[in-house]
Amino acid sequence: SLVIRGEKDEHAVLCSKDKTYDMKIADTSNMLLFVPGCKTPEELNADPASCNIIHPQIAGFSKNYWELRRCRPKLKKLRKLLMEDPYEGPDSQKDQTSTFSKYTTEDLLNLIQASEEEILHQLQVIDACKIEGYWRILDFDYEMKLLNHVTQLIDSESWPLSKVPLGVCLEELGTLEPREMIEHILLSYGRKYTDDAGEVFFEMREDKICRAIARMLLQNAVKFNLSDFEAVWQQSVPEGMTTRLDQLQGLALVDKNSRPETIFLLKVEDLPEDNQERFNSLFGIQQKWTEVDITPYIQDLCAEKQTVGALLTKYARSSTLNGVKVYNSRRPIS
Protein backbone atom coordinates (compact mmCIF):
# COMPACT_ATOMS: atom_id res chain seq x y z
CA SER A 1 0.00 0.00 0.00
CA LEU A 2 0.98 3.59 -0.44
CA VAL A 3 0.85 6.49 1.96
CA ILE A 4 0.65 10.19 1.21
CA ARG A 5 2.55 12.23 3.76
CA GLY A 6 2.82 15.89 4.47
CA GLU A 7 1.62 18.60 6.79
CA LYS A 8 -0.58 21.43 5.58
CA ASP A 9 2.38 23.64 4.71
CA GLU A 10 4.36 20.93 2.89
CA HIS A 11 4.11 19.64 -0.68
CA ALA A 12 2.61 16.16 -0.58
CA VAL A 13 4.78 13.12 -1.21
CA LEU A 14 3.72 9.55 -1.87
CA CYS A 15 5.59 6.81 -0.04
CA SER A 16 5.89 3.12 -0.70
CA LYS A 17 7.55 0.88 1.85
CA ASP A 18 11.00 2.08 0.87
CA LYS A 19 10.78 4.95 -1.61
CA THR A 20 9.56 8.54 -1.67
CA TYR A 21 7.98 10.35 -4.64
CA ASP A 22 7.08 13.97 -5.27
CA MET A 23 3.45 14.29 -6.38
CA LYS A 24 2.20 16.62 -9.05
CA ILE A 25 -1.28 16.86 -10.51
CA ALA A 26 -1.36 16.68 -14.26
CA ASP A 27 -4.32 17.96 -16.23
CA THR A 28 -5.41 16.69 -19.58
CA SER A 29 -8.01 18.17 -21.86
CA ASN A 30 -8.94 14.62 -22.84
CA MET A 31 -11.28 12.35 -20.96
CA LEU A 32 -9.76 9.26 -19.46
CA LEU A 33 -12.16 6.37 -18.96
CA PHE A 34 -11.10 3.35 -16.96
CA VAL A 35 -12.54 0.06 -18.12
CA PRO A 36 -11.77 -2.96 -15.96
CA GLY A 37 -13.28 -5.59 -18.23
CA CYS A 38 -11.93 -4.29 -21.49
CA LYS A 39 -9.78 -6.53 -23.65
CA THR A 40 -7.12 -5.52 -26.12
CA PRO A 41 -6.95 -6.99 -29.63
CA GLU A 42 -3.96 -9.06 -28.53
CA GLU A 43 -5.87 -10.62 -25.67
CA LEU A 44 -8.85 -11.40 -27.89
CA ASN A 45 -6.65 -12.94 -30.59
CA ALA A 46 -5.01 -15.12 -28.02
CA ASP A 47 -8.35 -16.59 -27.00
CA PRO A 48 -10.64 -16.91 -30.04
CA ALA A 49 -13.27 -18.78 -28.06
CA SER A 50 -14.00 -15.68 -26.02
CA CYS A 51 -14.89 -13.60 -29.07
CA ASN A 52 -18.44 -12.95 -28.15
CA ILE A 53 -19.97 -9.72 -27.06
CA ILE A 54 -18.53 -8.62 -23.75
CA HIS A 55 -20.26 -6.02 -21.62
CA PRO A 56 -17.51 -4.26 -19.67
CA GLN A 57 -18.49 -1.41 -17.45
CA ILE A 58 -16.68 1.84 -17.34
CA ALA A 59 -15.54 2.13 -13.76
CA GLY A 60 -15.06 5.84 -13.87
CA PHE A 61 -13.44 8.69 -15.65
CA SER A 62 -11.10 11.54 -14.92
CA LYS A 63 -9.53 14.56 -16.53
CA ASN A 64 -6.51 14.65 -14.28
CA TYR A 65 -4.10 12.29 -12.59
CA TRP A 66 -1.12 12.34 -10.28
CA GLU A 67 2.34 12.17 -11.70
CA LEU A 68 5.07 10.77 -9.50
CA ARG A 69 8.73 11.51 -9.59
CA ARG A 70 11.15 9.68 -7.31
CA CYS A 71 12.75 12.13 -4.93
CA ARG A 72 15.15 12.22 -2.00
CA PRO A 73 13.37 11.48 1.26
CA LYS A 74 12.91 14.67 3.25
CA LEU A 75 14.85 13.65 6.32
CA LYS A 76 16.26 16.92 7.62
CA LYS A 77 13.11 17.33 9.67
CA LEU A 78 13.84 14.05 11.45
CA ARG A 79 17.02 15.36 12.99
CA LYS A 80 15.31 18.67 13.74
CA LEU A 81 12.52 16.97 15.68
CA LEU A 82 14.88 14.78 17.68
CA MET A 83 17.14 17.73 18.44
CA GLU A 84 14.24 19.46 20.17
CA ASP A 85 15.03 17.38 23.22
CA PRO A 86 18.37 15.55 23.08
CA TYR A 87 18.92 12.93 25.74
CA GLU A 88 21.36 14.16 28.38
CA GLY A 89 21.54 11.03 30.49
CA PRO A 90 19.51 9.56 33.34
CA ASP A 91 20.74 12.14 35.83
CA SER A 92 19.47 15.02 33.80
CA GLN A 93 16.64 16.85 35.46
CA LYS A 94 15.32 17.87 32.09
CA ASP A 95 13.68 14.60 31.19
CA GLN A 96 11.30 14.57 34.11
CA THR A 97 10.12 18.12 33.69
CA SER A 98 10.46 18.28 29.93
CA THR A 99 7.41 19.53 28.09
CA PHE A 100 8.92 18.97 24.67
CA SER A 101 7.40 16.37 22.42
CA LYS A 102 9.00 13.00 22.28
CA TYR A 103 8.47 10.89 19.20
CA THR A 104 7.61 7.24 18.71
CA THR A 105 8.10 5.46 15.37
CA GLU A 106 4.42 6.02 14.65
CA ASP A 107 4.75 9.76 15.34
CA LEU A 108 7.69 10.00 12.99
CA LEU A 109 5.82 8.14 10.25
CA ASN A 110 3.11 10.79 10.47
CA LEU A 111 5.45 13.76 10.43
CA ILE A 112 8.36 12.88 8.16
CA GLN A 113 7.94 12.91 4.38
CA ALA A 114 9.78 9.67 3.68
CA SER A 115 9.08 5.97 3.46
CA GLU A 116 9.29 3.82 6.57
CA GLU A 117 12.49 2.10 5.50
CA GLU A 118 14.14 5.41 4.65
CA ILE A 119 13.18 6.78 8.06
CA LEU A 120 14.42 3.72 9.97
CA HIS A 121 17.64 3.74 8.01
CA GLN A 122 18.22 7.42 8.77
CA LEU A 123 17.60 6.81 12.49
CA GLN A 124 20.43 4.31 12.36
CA VAL A 125 22.69 6.68 10.43
CA ILE A 126 22.27 9.45 13.00
CA ASP A 127 22.82 7.00 15.90
CA ALA A 128 19.40 7.57 17.39
CA CYS A 129 18.26 5.14 20.05
CA LYS A 130 14.95 4.17 21.56
CA ILE A 131 14.56 5.15 25.18
CA GLU A 132 11.28 4.16 26.82
CA GLY A 133 9.67 3.73 23.42
CA TYR A 134 10.73 7.15 22.14
CA TRP A 135 13.42 7.82 19.57
CA ARG A 136 16.16 10.02 21.05
CA ILE A 137 19.35 11.57 19.86
CA LEU A 138 22.09 11.92 22.44
CA ASP A 139 23.20 15.36 23.53
CA PHE A 140 26.72 15.68 22.12
CA ASP A 141 28.40 16.37 25.45
CA TYR A 142 26.75 13.31 26.98
CA GLU A 143 27.75 11.27 23.95
CA MET A 144 31.36 12.35 24.37
CA LYS A 145 31.19 11.53 28.08
CA LEU A 146 30.08 7.99 27.23
CA LEU A 147 32.74 7.64 24.55
CA ASN A 148 35.37 8.86 26.95
CA HIS A 149 34.42 6.19 29.53
CA VAL A 150 34.93 3.55 26.86
CA THR A 151 38.21 4.89 25.48
CA GLN A 152 39.62 5.31 29.01
CA LEU A 153 38.70 1.73 29.79
CA ILE A 154 40.27 0.49 26.55
CA ASP A 155 43.44 2.33 27.54
CA SER A 156 43.59 1.10 31.14
CA GLU A 157 42.87 -2.50 30.08
CA SER A 158 45.29 -2.25 27.13
CA TRP A 159 42.78 -3.89 24.83
CA PRO A 160 43.49 -3.85 21.11
CA LEU A 161 41.15 -1.39 19.41
CA SER A 162 39.81 -4.19 17.29
CA LYS A 163 38.80 -6.40 20.19
CA VAL A 164 36.82 -4.60 22.88
CA PRO A 165 34.71 -7.02 24.93
CA LEU A 166 31.09 -6.02 25.51
CA GLY A 167 30.74 -8.00 28.71
CA VAL A 168 33.60 -6.35 30.56
CA CYS A 169 32.54 -2.91 29.39
CA LEU A 170 29.07 -3.42 30.80
CA GLU A 171 30.49 -4.71 34.07
CA GLU A 172 33.05 -1.99 34.57
CA LEU A 173 31.02 0.93 33.28
CA GLY A 174 27.56 -0.23 34.29
CA THR A 175 27.96 1.51 37.63
CA LEU A 176 28.62 4.86 35.97
CA GLU A 177 26.04 4.85 33.19
CA PRO A 178 22.99 2.80 32.15
CA ARG A 179 24.00 -0.46 30.45
CA GLU A 180 21.85 0.38 27.41
CA MET A 181 23.84 3.57 26.94
CA ILE A 182 27.17 1.75 27.19
CA GLU A 183 26.03 -0.71 24.58
CA HIS A 184 24.61 2.08 22.44
CA ILE A 185 27.89 3.99 22.38
CA LEU A 186 29.78 0.82 21.49
CA LEU A 187 27.31 0.17 18.64
CA SER A 188 27.63 3.75 17.42
CA TYR A 189 31.42 3.85 17.43
CA GLY A 190 32.30 0.23 16.81
CA ARG A 191 31.50 -2.76 14.65
CA LYS A 192 29.93 -5.60 16.59
CA TYR A 193 31.07 -9.18 16.06
CA THR A 194 31.07 -12.52 17.83
CA ASP A 195 34.17 -14.65 18.15
CA ASP A 196 34.29 -18.45 17.85
CA ALA A 197 33.60 -18.85 21.54
CA GLY A 198 30.39 -16.84 21.18
CA GLU A 199 31.64 -13.77 23.01
CA VAL A 200 30.65 -10.33 21.75
CA PHE A 201 33.37 -7.84 20.80
CA PHE A 202 33.60 -4.48 19.09
CA GLU A 203 36.09 -3.34 16.51
CA MET A 204 36.35 0.36 17.25
CA ARG A 205 35.88 2.72 14.31
CA GLU A 206 38.96 4.88 14.23
CA ASP A 207 37.67 7.40 11.67
CA LYS A 208 34.40 7.98 13.49
CA ILE A 209 36.08 8.42 16.87
CA CYS A 210 38.68 10.85 15.49
CA ARG A 211 35.90 12.76 13.77
CA ALA A 212 33.86 13.07 16.97
CA ILE A 213 36.84 14.36 18.90
CA ALA A 214 37.57 16.90 16.18
CA ARG A 215 33.98 18.12 16.45
CA MET A 216 34.38 18.45 20.19
CA LEU A 217 37.50 20.58 19.75
CA LEU A 218 36.12 22.74 16.95
CA GLN A 219 32.73 23.52 18.37
CA ASN A 220 34.11 25.77 21.07
CA ALA A 221 35.97 28.13 18.73
CA VAL A 222 34.95 30.15 15.70
CA LYS A 223 38.07 28.92 13.94
CA PHE A 224 41.35 27.26 14.73
CA ASN A 225 44.82 27.76 13.40
CA LEU A 226 45.16 24.63 11.26
CA SER A 227 48.55 23.40 12.44
CA ASP A 228 47.67 24.07 16.11
CA PHE A 229 44.45 22.17 15.62
CA GLU A 230 46.13 19.19 13.96
CA ALA A 231 48.58 18.92 16.86
CA VAL A 232 45.95 19.11 19.60
CA TRP A 233 43.66 16.78 17.71
CA GLN A 234 46.26 14.03 17.36
CA GLN A 235 47.06 14.29 21.05
CA SER A 236 43.40 14.04 22.01
CA VAL A 237 42.55 10.82 20.23
CA PRO A 238 43.04 7.38 21.86
CA GLU A 239 46.46 5.73 21.75
CA GLY A 240 46.98 3.92 18.47
CA MET A 241 44.66 6.11 16.39
CA THR A 242 45.88 8.38 13.62
CA THR A 243 44.09 11.57 12.68
CA ARG A 244 43.69 12.61 9.03
CA LEU A 245 41.98 15.65 7.58
CA ASP A 246 39.90 13.53 5.23
CA GLN A 247 38.11 12.14 8.30
CA LEU A 248 36.47 15.56 8.60
CA GLN A 249 34.61 15.65 5.28
CA GLY A 250 31.22 17.29 5.70
CA LEU A 251 32.16 18.34 9.25
CA ALA A 252 34.85 20.97 8.93
CA LEU A 253 36.36 23.16 6.25
CA VAL A 254 39.91 24.36 5.82
CA ASP A 255 40.14 27.99 4.75
CA LYS A 256 42.99 27.81 2.27
CA ASN A 257 42.89 31.53 1.59
CA SER A 258 43.80 32.63 5.09
CA ARG A 259 47.46 33.02 6.17
CA PRO A 260 48.12 30.96 8.24
CA GLU A 261 45.50 28.41 7.14
CA THR A 262 42.56 27.99 9.50
CA ILE A 263 39.90 25.36 10.04
CA PHE A 264 36.32 25.81 11.20
CA LEU A 265 33.29 23.69 11.91
CA LEU A 266 30.83 23.37 9.02
CA LYS A 267 28.37 20.52 9.35
CA VAL A 268 26.52 19.44 6.21
CA GLU A 269 23.47 18.53 8.30
CA ASP A 270 23.13 22.19 9.34
CA LEU A 271 22.81 23.32 5.73
CA PRO A 272 19.54 23.72 3.78
CA GLU A 273 17.93 20.65 2.22
CA ASP A 274 16.78 22.36 -0.98
CA ASN A 275 19.34 22.28 -3.81
CA GLN A 276 19.34 25.99 -4.70
CA GLU A 277 19.31 27.07 -1.06
CA ARG A 278 22.18 24.71 -0.29
CA PHE A 279 24.34 26.19 -3.05
CA ASN A 280 23.42 29.74 -2.03
CA SER A 281 24.46 28.92 1.51
CA LEU A 282 27.77 27.36 0.45
CA PHE A 283 28.68 30.28 -1.81
CA GLY A 284 27.75 32.65 0.97
CA ILE A 285 30.30 30.95 3.21
CA GLN A 286 33.04 30.84 0.58
CA GLN A 287 32.97 32.42 -2.85
CA LYS A 288 35.03 29.84 -4.68
CA TRP A 289 35.16 26.09 -4.10
CA THR A 290 37.20 23.32 -5.62
CA GLU A 291 35.31 20.16 -6.51
CA VAL A 292 37.17 18.22 -3.82
CA ASP A 293 36.13 20.68 -1.11
CA ILE A 294 32.50 21.09 -2.15
CA THR A 295 31.70 17.44 -2.85
CA PRO A 296 31.11 16.38 0.78
CA TYR A 297 28.66 19.28 1.09
CA ILE A 298 26.55 18.43 -1.95
CA GLN A 299 26.91 14.66 -2.21
CA ASP A 300 23.63 14.09 -0.37
CA LEU A 301 21.74 16.21 -2.92
CA CYS A 302 22.36 13.74 -5.74
CA ALA A 303 19.19 12.13 -7.03
CA GLU A 304 19.08 8.47 -7.97
CA LYS A 305 21.37 8.57 -10.97
CA GLN A 306 22.77 12.05 -10.63
CA THR A 307 26.44 12.84 -10.18
CA VAL A 308 28.12 15.67 -8.26
CA GLY A 309 29.39 16.89 -11.62
CA ALA A 310 25.86 17.22 -12.93
CA LEU A 311 24.84 19.23 -9.87
CA LEU A 312 27.80 21.54 -10.29
CA THR A 313 26.98 22.09 -13.94
CA LYS A 314 23.44 23.03 -13.00
CA TYR A 315 23.97 25.19 -9.95
CA ALA A 316 27.46 26.62 -10.28
CA ARG A 317 29.74 28.31 -12.74
CA SER A 318 33.27 27.10 -13.20
CA SER A 319 36.45 29.02 -13.81
CA THR A 320 40.17 28.43 -13.45
CA LEU A 321 42.15 30.03 -10.65
CA ASN A 322 45.93 29.52 -10.59
CA GLY A 323 45.54 26.48 -12.78
CA VAL A 324 42.91 24.94 -10.52
CA LYS A 325 39.27 24.51 -11.51
CA VAL A 326 36.99 26.31 -9.07
CA TYR A 327 33.25 26.80 -8.81
CA ASN A 328 31.33 29.89 -7.81
CA SER A 329 27.77 31.02 -7.77
CA ARG A 330 25.81 31.59 -10.97
CA ARG A 331 24.25 34.68 -9.50
CA PRO A 332 25.46 37.43 -7.18
CA ILE A 333 25.17 36.49 -3.52
CA SER A 334 24.16 39.31 -1.23
Added chain:
Amino acid sequence: SSGTGALAQWVLVELQGEVEPRQSGDLAGSLLGDLHYTQEGVPVLIVGHHILYGKVVQLEKPFAVLVKQGGAPQPSPTEPQSHYTVTALIKTKLLFKTRPKPIITHVPKKV
Protein backbone atom coordinates in the same frame (compact mmCIF):
# COMPACT_ATOMS: atom_id res chain seq x y z
CA SER B 1 -0.04 -4.14 -4.12
CA SER B 2 -2.61 -6.25 -2.33
CA GLY B 3 -0.37 -9.29 -2.34
CA THR B 4 -3.24 -11.68 -2.96
CA GLY B 5 -2.27 -12.75 -6.48
CA ALA B 6 -1.72 -10.73 -9.60
CA LEU B 7 -3.06 -7.21 -9.88
CA ALA B 8 -6.05 -6.61 -12.13
CA GLN B 9 -5.17 -5.07 -15.46
CA TRP B 10 -7.52 -2.39 -16.65
CA VAL B 11 -7.60 -0.54 -19.95
CA LEU B 12 -7.78 3.21 -20.36
CA VAL B 13 -9.96 4.72 -23.06
CA GLU B 14 -8.92 8.24 -23.91
CA LEU B 15 -11.33 10.50 -25.72
CA GLN B 16 -11.00 14.06 -26.87
CA GLY B 17 -13.56 16.48 -25.52
CA GLU B 18 -16.48 15.63 -23.30
CA VAL B 19 -18.98 12.83 -23.14
CA GLU B 20 -22.52 13.92 -22.45
CA PRO B 21 -25.59 11.80 -21.81
CA ARG B 22 -28.06 11.69 -24.69
CA GLN B 23 -31.02 12.77 -22.67
CA SER B 24 -30.56 14.87 -19.60
CA GLY B 25 -29.88 11.80 -17.48
CA ASP B 26 -26.75 10.70 -15.62
CA LEU B 27 -23.74 9.16 -17.22
CA ALA B 28 -23.83 6.41 -14.62
CA GLY B 29 -25.57 3.27 -15.84
CA SER B 30 -25.85 4.59 -19.40
CA LEU B 31 -24.40 2.90 -22.43
CA LEU B 32 -21.40 4.75 -23.82
CA GLY B 33 -21.19 2.94 -27.09
CA ASP B 34 -19.84 -0.07 -28.92
CA LEU B 35 -16.18 -0.94 -29.18
CA HIS B 36 -14.95 -3.08 -32.05
CA TYR B 37 -11.56 -4.08 -33.31
CA THR B 38 -10.76 -4.46 -36.97
CA GLN B 39 -8.83 -7.45 -38.32
CA GLU B 40 -5.68 -5.34 -37.99
CA GLY B 41 -6.43 -4.62 -34.36
CA VAL B 42 -7.56 -1.02 -34.84
CA PRO B 43 -10.12 -0.04 -32.19
CA VAL B 44 -13.33 1.48 -33.49
CA LEU B 45 -15.75 3.20 -31.15
CA ILE B 46 -19.33 3.94 -32.04
CA VAL B 47 -20.88 6.53 -29.77
CA GLY B 48 -24.36 7.68 -30.59
CA HIS B 49 -24.28 8.26 -34.30
CA HIS B 50 -20.58 8.98 -34.41
CA ILE B 51 -17.76 6.66 -35.28
CA LEU B 52 -14.27 7.13 -33.93
CA TYR B 53 -11.10 5.38 -35.02
CA GLY B 54 -8.34 5.00 -32.53
CA LYS B 55 -5.16 3.13 -31.80
CA VAL B 56 -3.84 0.81 -29.12
CA VAL B 57 -1.01 2.47 -27.23
CA GLN B 58 1.30 0.77 -24.75
CA LEU B 59 1.83 3.31 -22.00
CA GLU B 60 5.42 4.33 -21.43
CA LYS B 61 4.55 5.11 -17.84
CA PRO B 62 1.80 2.76 -16.66
CA PHE B 63 -0.91 4.05 -14.38
CA ALA B 64 -1.82 2.63 -11.01
CA VAL B 65 -5.39 2.90 -9.84
CA LEU B 66 -5.51 3.84 -6.16
CA VAL B 67 -8.43 3.30 -3.89
CA LYS B 68 -8.56 5.17 -0.62
CA GLN B 69 -9.05 2.94 2.40
CA GLY B 70 -9.99 3.82 5.90
CA GLY B 71 -9.79 7.19 7.56
CA ALA B 72 -12.42 9.88 7.73
CA PRO B 73 -13.28 12.12 4.77
CA GLN B 74 -11.70 14.98 6.70
CA PRO B 75 -8.34 14.00 8.12
CA SER B 76 -7.90 14.78 11.79
CA PRO B 77 -5.17 14.01 14.32
CA THR B 78 -7.35 11.60 16.27
CA GLU B 79 -8.81 9.59 13.39
CA PRO B 80 -6.84 6.68 11.95
CA GLN B 81 -4.84 7.68 8.93
CA SER B 82 -6.11 6.58 5.54
CA HIS B 83 -4.12 4.43 3.14
CA TYR B 84 -4.21 4.07 -0.62
CA THR B 85 -4.20 0.56 -2.03
CA VAL B 86 -3.19 -0.19 -5.57
CA THR B 87 -6.28 -1.86 -7.05
CA ALA B 88 -5.28 -2.19 -10.66
CA LEU B 89 -2.63 -1.37 -13.19
CA ILE B 90 -3.21 0.21 -16.58
CA LYS B 91 -0.57 -0.53 -19.16
CA THR B 92 -2.61 -0.05 -22.31
CA LYS B 93 -4.80 2.70 -23.57
CA LEU B 94 -7.14 3.03 -26.50
CA LEU B 95 -6.55 6.52 -27.78
CA PHE B 96 -9.26 8.13 -29.88
CA LYS B 97 -8.06 11.44 -31.12
CA THR B 98 -9.43 11.71 -34.60
CA ARG B 99 -12.58 13.70 -35.10
CA PRO B 100 -15.72 11.61 -34.74
CA LYS B 101 -17.36 11.02 -38.07
CA PRO B 102 -21.14 10.99 -38.20
CA ILE B 103 -22.53 7.72 -39.54
CA ILE B 104 -24.95 8.28 -42.32
CA THR B 105 -26.91 5.08 -42.77
CA HIS B 106 -29.51 6.14 -45.19
CA VAL B 107 -28.92 8.45 -48.07
CA PRO B 108 -32.22 9.10 -49.75
CA LYS B 109 -31.96 8.83 -53.50
CA LYS B 110 -33.00 11.81 -55.37
CA VAL B 111 -36.11 11.13 -57.16
